[in-house]
Amino acid sequence: MNTYPVRVGSCLFTMVDPERGHEVAYNRWYERDHFYAGCLIGPWLFAGRRWVATRDLKDLRFPKDSPLAVPVDAGSYLAIYWVHEGRHREHFAWAIDQVVDLYKDGRGFDNRIHAHTVLMHKPWSHYRDDDPVPIELALDHPYQGLAVVALDPAGGTDLDGLNAHLRDEALPALMDGSAIASMVSWRYIDPVGGETERAPMDLGTPAGPAERQVQMFFLDGDPARSWDRFRAYAASLADAGTGNVVFAAPFLPTIVGTDTYTDQLW
Helix, strand or coil: CCCCCCCEEEEEEEEEEECCCCHHHHHHHHHHHHHHHHHHCCCCEEEEEEEECCHHHHCCCECCCCCCCCCCCCCCEEEEEEEECCCHHHHHHHHHHHHHHHHHCCCCCCCEEEEEEEEEEEEEEEECCCCCCCHHHCCCCCCCEEEEEEEEECCCCCHHHHHHHHHHHHHHHHHCCCCEEEEEEEEECCHHHCCCCCCCCCCECCCCCCCCEEEEEEECCCHHHHHHHHHHHHHHHHHHCCEEEEEEEEEEECCCCCCCCCCCCC
């Protein structure tokens, strides 16, 4: 756990597809320009990382119909960014103008389709190990895989009841003795804040209900090898009557500076 004063308080989650035939151009534009100019050079955003879902990983996604990705295999690339606790407004006040200005200057990329681009906050974490890599370092640590799981409280279960079940039972059963090192759970930020209203592109499916959690699991190995665990995790939540998984998707880290995986998306 993190005992130091650098703390993540909110995040940007942006899941996008290049249009077919533009895979390499999109990858290079995002990696070499937008990743920095649109995000990392801004105030109080202190970490970012890109992930990719190849065709074989997309085929592992469940359930078949999801409110996050329509269709469920939408979103080949995922970029995640951490914003310092208490500084969300300051960063996105900069980011709103910055992205608009980049597009005015011809530094956008039209041949892409957003699947799900949202802002989230209220993080809490769970770790496999007693002395873990803190979530604040997760985007810089050389993890070999990521799993994104979105879930809603079931029926008569409130958010507190779901979280208690997750901490006490479901997450230890999923993570103990596995390649799944850490988890951070997020909830959507009310879009009334206006941070996304001026975006110069359609951002895909909207943010979900306030009680939905979007969990990010960081893995020491290929997420495909742990996918049976995630299926069992979803089944256990349903069987316990505490939660319903509405999206589960594995990703690999991109290999920075290369076009690796651009020919494996479809």
